[in-house]
Amino acid sequence: MNFELSEEQNILRNSIIKFAESELNQDVQRRDHDHAFDRGLWKKCADIGVLGLPIPEKYGGSGVDPVTTAVSLEALGYGCKDGGLNFSICAHLLGCAIPIWKHGSDEQKDAFLPGLCDGSLISVNAMTEAETGSDSFAMNTRAEACEEGYRINGTKTFCSNGPVADLALVYAISDKEKGYHGGVTAFLVPKKSSGFNVGQTFDKMGLRTSPISELIFEDVVVPQEYVLGGIGGGSIVFADAMNWERALLVACHVGTMERLLDVTVEYARTRRQYDQTIGKFQAVSHRIADMKVRLEASRLLTYAAASGLEITRAVGRDAAIAKLYTSEALIQTTHDAVQIMGGYGFMTENDVERSLRDAVASTIYSGTSDVQRNIIARWLRL
Secondary structure, eight states: OOOOOOHHHHHHHHHHHHHHHHHSOTTHHHHHHHTOOOHHHHHHHHHTTGGGTTSOGGGTSOOOOHHHHHHHHHHHHHHOOOHHHHHHHHHHIIIIIHHHHHHOOHHHHHHHHHHHHHTSOOEEEEOOOTTTTTOGGGOOOEEEEETTEEEEEEEEEEEETGGGOSEEEEEEESOTTTTTTTSEEEEEEETTSTTEEEEEEOOOSSOTTSOEEEEEEEEEEEOGGGEESSTTOHHHHHHHHHHHHHHHHHHHHHHHHHHHHHHHHHHHHHOEETTEEGGGSHHHHHHHHHHHHHHHHHHHHHHHHHHTTTTOTTHHHHHHHHHHHHHHHHHHHHHHHHHHHHHHHHSGGGSHHHHHHHHHGGGTTTSOHHHHHHHHHHHTTO
């Protein structure tokens, strides 16, 4: 399979890198320290089309194919040192905007997609609950039919973008007897809805510029027209969203790994110890060679998963493989970069330590590494 970039893809990639390097990296250390989300930077990303990459142009998106979306997110990961901003963008695009595009009615698409693409709306995926973790469909949030539509009660946790979101994609049990298949429904819930409140906000080890919180739903009435994917169709919406998220979120990781490789190679070529550059020491050069191998393997797995998003039944397996390998490769690569740079890598002024902190969560969100292994094992009929 040939993934050589076209001229148009190269132009897009280079333009996103140039934009990110010039517009998104100012004051990253302060924003990380203060756990500060910058809506102005969010709007800048929207203005160049990042928030709506695969969304059709008629809804305000860029209308690019999944592989070009991966190329674009990879460029963002390379050019933008703010891992939290990158993560918030991916959570918004992959976990919310794309499900509305793929499963929404024409009225839902018209109502929400233009705002999600132009940055005037920020979205949040509300699935995880405190008592469920990886067992997402053991949720306690309930949606009961009422005269006005459905009444939602429950609390979601670890909701990325929760404190700043204008629209929530909420999953709730609508028929307990049916369970996972047919008993879960997805709802589009605007922030202005009565009874919809932000609960506890959380401080994190990494991805600090991506705000995260609980979301509380107390007798929130959602009209029938805000049901996404039909009553009982929540498991299908969620599974599709996870395929897109697992296949494409890791494209940002690929970009980060390439940036760290470039930084580390430059450091190894110029840092001198014992009358020679440290890149001459095999212990250092072999570690960097492994960083390069992980980068290329991750890129190929990511592009392969992206290429199958709309054409192959096995995309769930391929997305799980890409997510598993690339997220674990990211952690190892960021750790290697810190190790090679030594004390300098440990200092906040060089950005490398922040990349390591940001990377730790990559094997947790969108399904832990163990969840990905379970998915792969099921495809092997184990």
